[in-house]
Each structure stands twice: as structure tokens, then as C-alpha cells.
Amino acid sequence: MQTEDLLNVTPEALVKAIVRRRQTLASSLPKELERRSEENDRAYSLAKAVNEKSEADEDLSDQLDENETFRRRTVSRLWSVRHAVEDTEEALAFWKEMEAGGWGHLLEDAQRVEQGGASSYALRKKTEVDDV
Amino acid sequence: MTNRFHQDLAGQPRETVEATYASTIAEVNRLDAERQQMYIDKKIRSEVIKFAVNKIQQPPVIEQPEAYANLIQAIAEKNEFDRLLLLRDELASRLAVPRHRLVQAMQSFHQRLTAPAQASESPHLAAEIEMFSRFFEMQAMVKVYDEHRGLHRELDEARKSLLETVKAINREDRKFSQRLTKNSEESHPLRREAGRLRAFLKGIPGANPQPVPEQVEEFTLRLAAGNSLSIEEFAAMLEHGGLTNFEDTKSPTPARKKRRTSSMRRAEPMRGRRRQNNVD
Numbered sequence: 097m098q099t100e101d102l103l104n105v106t107p108e109a110l111v112k113a114i115v116r117r118r119q120t121l122a123s124s125l126p127k128e129l130e131r132r133s134e135e136n137d138r139a140y141s142l143a144k145a146v147n148e149k150s151e152a153d154e155d156l157s158d159q160l161d162e163n164e165t166f167r168r169r170t171v172s173r174l175w176s177v178r179h180a181v182e183d184t185e186e187a188l189a190f191w192k193e194m195e196a197g198g199w200g201h202l203l204e205d206a207q208r209v210e211q212g213g214a215s216s217y218a219l220r221k222k223t224e225v226d227d228v
Numbered sequence: 229m230t231n232r233f234h235q236d237l238a239g240q241p242r243e244t245v246e247a248t249y250a251s252t253i254a255e256v257n258r259l260d261a262e263r264q265q266m267y268i269d270k271k272i273r274s275e276v277i278k279f280a281v282n283k284i285q286q287p288p289v290i291e292q293p294e295a296y297a298n299l300i301q302a303i304a305e306k307n308e309f310d311r312l313l314l315l316r317d318e319l320a321s322r323l324a325v326p327r328h329r330l331v332q333a334m335q336s337f338h339q340r341l342t343a344p345a346q347a348s349e350s351p352h353l354a355a356e357i358e359m360f361s362r363f364f365e366m367q368a369m370v371k372v373y374d375e376h377r378g379l380h381r382e383l384d385e386a387r388k389s390l391l392e393t394v395k396a397i398n399r400e401d402r403k404f405s406q407r408l409t410k411n412s413e414e415s416h417p418l419r420r421e422a423g424r425l426r427a428f429l430k431g432i433p434g435a436n437p438q439p440v441p442e443q444v445e446e447f448t449l450r451l452a453a454g455n456s457l458s459i460e461e462f463a464a465m466l467e468h469g470g471l472t473n474f475e476d477t478k479s480p481t482p483a484r485k486k487r488r489t490s491s492m493r494r495a496e497p498m499r500g501r502r503r504q505n506n507v508d
Contacts, residue, residue, distance in 0.1 A: 102334045103367060110363065113342040114356060120344050128347060180347035187353040202357065205365040209323075215369055216362075218324035 107199050115191045122184045129181060132174040139167040234428045242432055249425040249437055252418055257441055259415040266408050272299065273401050280306045280394045298400070302393045309386040316383055319376055327373040330366045337363045 143163040150156040194202075205216045214222070237245055275288035276299045287303045290296050325333075337359040340351055351359065422440045429437040 097335055097338055099331050099370070102331065102338060103370060105338065105363070105367070107360075107364060110338075110341065110360060114360070117342055117344055117350075121347060121350055125347060177347060180350065183352055184347075184350075187356065190353060190357075199360070202361045203364050205361060206368040209365055209368040209372060214322050215324055216365060218322055221324050 107203065108195075108197075111191055111194045111199065115188065115195060118184055118188050118191060121180075122188060125177065125181050125184060129174075129177045132170065132177045136167075136170040136174045139163070139170040143167040233424060234431075237425070237428045242429070242435055245425060245429060246435065246437065249422060249429060252422040252425060253438065253441065256415060256418050256422055259411055259418065260441065263408065263411045263415070266404060266411065270401065270404050270408070272296065273397055273404070276302050277394055277397055277401075279303065280390055298393065298397055302390065302397060305386060305390040305393055309383070309390050312379060312383040312386055315376075316379055319372070319379070323369050323372060325366075325369065327370060330370050330373075334363055334366050334370070337366075 143160075143166070146156055146160045146163050150160045209215050272288050272290065275284065278284045279287040280302050287306070290299060290303075293300050341356060341359055341363070419440065426437045426440055429435040
């Protein structure tokens with residue numbers, strides 16, 4: 097994107113673009129969640145089966161470790177997707193509210209700069225210098 | 229009896245020689261005064277150049293602005309350059325981030341906020357809010373930079389203009405040096421002539437010629453104008469008596485205190501052979 101285009105981006109347009117991206121993401125998440133759930137179920141079954149056998153056969157300890165690692169990884173992936181689902185729902189609710197024009201508080205820094213004030217980067221720099 | 233140096237004056241009436249002497253002295257005085265003024269002018273030029281190149285903080289006081297139009301212009305241009313520089317520095321400290329970095333960050337934020345991405349790569353809501361807020365702050369910052377784009381151009385022009393004016397003053401300064409040399413060259417033979425005329429007049433009974441004005445050394449003129457001297461010039465002054473020569477020579481220098489010596493004979497170890505009278 098060229099500088100001129102970036103300078104012409106409005107809050108309304110950006111909120112709409114964010115909502116659109118979030119909706120696209122939201123539509124793909126259920127399938128992803130289903131896939132990850134299945135993967136986790138499979139990993140759990142495998143780990144459980146080997147665990148039962150390993151009580152009788154000590155040679156299966158390597159396989160047990162491998163399955164346990166796989167199970168943990170699938171749990172992590174599953175949680176990531178679940179968090180993404182939650183975050184997307186929350187984000188969609190937030191940005192839809194913003195779509196109605198409630199972004200004013202998000203543009204406080206921009207307004208300060210427009211009115212001749214210091215940027216947040218300059219303020220942070222000044223605070224850092226003052227702290228030293 | 230006239231010596232060979234005064235043969236041309238021997239046949240002239242005393243009044244004519246006196247008049248010639250007076251006019252020569254007047255010319256010597258005029259050249260000295262002119263040289264003194266030139267040294268003062270040179271000093272003012274030097275101070276203005278120092279101010280223009282930021283070696284000193286305050287410009288010299290110019291009492292006759294109409295006579296130093298280019299110097300007044302240089303001071304005004306330097307003040308304007310300083311004003312623009314201050315504005316630029318204020319802008320830089322107010323925004324803190326260079327324009328090109330802002331544009332890069334805006335492109336990155338816009339991409340992350342709007343381009344489709346997988347769930348694992350998608351920013352969280354908190355990050356989105358932060359990027360949204362920063363994006364529009366940076367947009368405002370870039371607009372401020374663009375509004376002040378003329379400032380950089382003006383600053384550049386002011387710098388170039390000041391540089392040209394300083395160059396012009398430097399060129400004039402070189403001409404000044406030539407005029408100073410010419411003045412010294414003119415003054416020297418006149419002084420010799422005045423000395424010759426005075427010596428002749430002193431030989432005529434009843435004539436009481438005024439003394440030739442004391443030769444004011446270049447160094448003294450320069451020091452009077454507030455100029456500095458080089459190490460070589462200081463060395464030369466020391467060789468010829470130093471600054472004390474230029475001061476009132478009538479006041480006698482205090483005599484060095486004589487060291488008091490003890491009347492008692494000093495006993496100290498001797499080198500070499502023992503003296504004869506000490507031998508028993």
C-alpha cells in the first residue's frame with residue numbers, strides 16, 4: 097500500500113476491514129476446532145491404550161513417552177483454537193460496536209498530535225529520560 | 229652645512245619645508261587613523277563570521293548599520309536559520325519517530341489488521357486495538373511531517389543563503405587585507421620623509437618642528453581593534469621588547485631588589501685539591 101493510500105484510510109474503513117477479516121477467520125474456526133478435537137481424541141486414545149499395555153510390558157515405555165508428547169501437543173493446539181474462537185467472538189462484538197462510531201477513545205493519541213501535542217513515542221521517550 | 233640627505237631641501241625657504249613637513253605629518257596621521265578603522269572593521273567582520281558559523285553565541289554590536297549592510301544581512305540570515313532550526317528540532321522532539329519509519333510501521337499494521345491470516349497468526353483483540361490506535365496516531369504524525377515539509381526546504385535555503393553571504397564577507401575580507409597592506413606600504417615612506425624633514429628643520433635655528441607621531445605598530449593597532457595575535461607575532465614582540473614597549477616609557481621600571489647576602493663565610497664541601505692556606 098502506498099503512503100498516499102495509507103493517509104486516506106479512515107477509521108470506518110479500517111474497522112470494516114478488521115470485521116471482515118475477523119468474520120473470515122470466524123467462519124474457518126469451527127472446522128479447525130473440529131479437526132483439532134478429533135486429533136486430540138485420537139491422541140488421547142492412543143496414549144490410554146499404550147498406557148494400559150505398558151503396565152504389563154516395560155519395553156513400551158518409549159512408545160508411551162511418544163504418545164504422551166503427541167497428546168500434550170494436540171491439547172495445546174486444541175486450546176489455541178478454543179482461545180481463538182473466544183477471541184474472535186469477543187473481537188467481533190467489540191469491532192461491531194466500533195463500527196457504530198464508538199472508536200473515539202482509540203483516537204485520543206492521534207487527536208493530541210493533530211492539536212499540536214507530542215506523540216506517545218515522544219512522551220514515552222521523555223518519561224524514560226526523566227526516569228534515568 | 230647640509231649633509232647629502234638634505235641637499236634637495238637646502239635651497240628651499242624654511243616655511244616651505246615646514247609646510248611640507250606639516251602636510252606629510254597630516255597624511256601619516258590620516259593613514260594611521262584609516263588603518264585603525266580598517267582593523268576595527270576587520271574585527272567586526274570576523275565576529276560576524278564567527279557568529280554565522282556558530283563559534284560565538286552573540287553577534288557583535290554594529291553602531292552604523294547602513295555602513296555594514298552585508299554584515300547586518302548575515303546576522304539576520306543567521307537568526308532566521310536558527311529560528312528554522314529550532315522549529316525543526318521542536319518538530320523532531322514532538323514526533324520522535326522519523327517519517328519513513330512511520331510509513332513502514334503503518335504498512336505493517338495495516339497489513340496485520342486487514343489481510344486474511346490463520347488463527348495462529350492472527351493478532352489478538354488487545355493487539356488489534358493497540359495497532360488501530362497507533363495506526364491513526366502515525367497517520368496524524370505523517371500529516372504533520374507533510375505540513376512541515378516546507379520547513380526543511382526553507383531551512384536548506386536559509387543555510388545556503390547564509391553560506392553565500394559568509395563567502396561574500398570573506399571575499400571582502402581578503403580585499404580588506406590588501407587595502408591594509410597598501411596602507412602600510414604608503415605610510416612607511418611618508419614616515420621616513422617626515423623624519424628626514426624634521427631632521428633638516430631641527431638644524432635650522434629658530435625652527436621648532438613638532439615630533440613625528442610615534443609609530444604605532446601593527447600589533448598595537450590590531451590589539452586596539454580587539455584582534456588576536458599569532459604565536460609568531462607574540463614571539464616577535466618579545467624579541468623587540470614586548471608590550472611594555474608600547475606602554476608609557478616615562479614611568480621607570482622598578483629596580484630589581486638586591487639580594488641580601490650574609491656576612492658570614494659559607495662553609496660547604498669543596499671539590500678538588502685543598503687550598504694551600506688551609507693546610508697546616
